[in-house]
Amino acid sequence: MALISIEELYKSFGNFRVLQDINLEVEKGDFVTIFGPNGAGKTTLIKILATLVSPTRGSVVVNGFDVREKPIDVRRSIGVISHDTYLYHELTAVENLRFYGQMYEIDHIEERIRDVISRVGLAHRGNHRVGTFSRGMKQRLSIARAILHNPVILLLDEPYTGLDQHASAIFDKIMQQLGTEHITRIMISHDIERGLKLCNRAFILNNGSFVNEAMRDKISSIEEYRGVYEHLVTGE
């Protein structure tokens, strides 16, 4: 059984249709990247998977739980990393993680905090206020926040926004480490090169529908895929 199963998903805000006829199955350990231009519906799709937005029609099942019927169980199964870090500037790194740990009712919370904060290389800054962190450090702490409760699925919404090359490289390394733990990841991105580097399946979303699906190992080059993307999105 697929870890994420989306069937006939439609989403509209009033009369404005955002997603239509979306079907997707994601297996355990998959890294799926969804590319698409602004306004294609990528963020709405991630928000539906994260239970932040309700679908208008269709079925969305995450880790065996329907997003409408069992939203709390879905939230327990997922971690979300976005361009927003969801961190409080006035609290220290450890205090931020402790707060989220309490909200997720994590057992042995201090031990878990020590573990995740070391993994993202911020143990030495644990007692510093997040407001003093660089953008890259905040994003690394955001990863620690997202994996704190051992989610089986990570949803990544434009996680590279605002990161410099060094911070992006660190981010990639952590993502690859998570891959060895068979955490399923769905990322939305504009960055074709970076997105293809990490994933094993790639989708192109345009005007609310998937217009292309490809296995990573069938894509011969980034340039070729970029050409396909340009053709499908801009018609050129």
Added chain:
Amino acid sequence: MIVNHALHIAYKDLKTEFRTKQMLNSMIIFSLLVIIIFSFSFADFLTDQDLITMVAPGILWISFLFAGMLGLSRSFAGEKEEGCLDGLKLCPCERTSLFQGKVVSSTVLMFIMELFTIPLFIILFDYTITGIPLLVLVILLGTLGFMFVGTLLSALTVNTRTREILLPVLIFPVLIPVIISSVTATSKILTGVGFANITEEIQILVIYDIIFFIVAQLVFEYVIED
């Protein structure tokens, strides 16, 4: 469990607030300024106890509610920075715990502001208050009513660009029963009457608080959704 989550949210809010004291300082200073300005405006009438007894309760509640508005408008707006509101909505708990946590933290801040305001009010308006427990009861019920409605409307307006303007415009018409009952009860307490004389106002406040607490629990999930 809902209560646990709410308390974690309230503790987090108060911890961040006590580190910066941005909201608390503004609320206290604003409230004290209102009392001082009104005491100067009515300086010529301060010896006329009957007149002061008529207007002073209104002044006290104006200072409470206007200063409280400052805190309320930041209650959810502060969570928009770094997308923290989404972070809270992603937590595996009932969304009503977010409402309850915000009510607790905002109420604590409002009580602290009121603790600073009341002594200055008593000094400047030269009062000898005999019914302190009754006054505390009325302030408690009035503040809770304000917080239940205010927190709900603060969540409702958080995604609007004009939230600072929209919130007071929406909140004060809904608060009319609380304002009238609180001012009337406070006025009676200041004249030295007992509990028996303010039961009507207390009943209205209790019923209002219960109704809006229940309504907020029922609709908050929809109010907070994107």
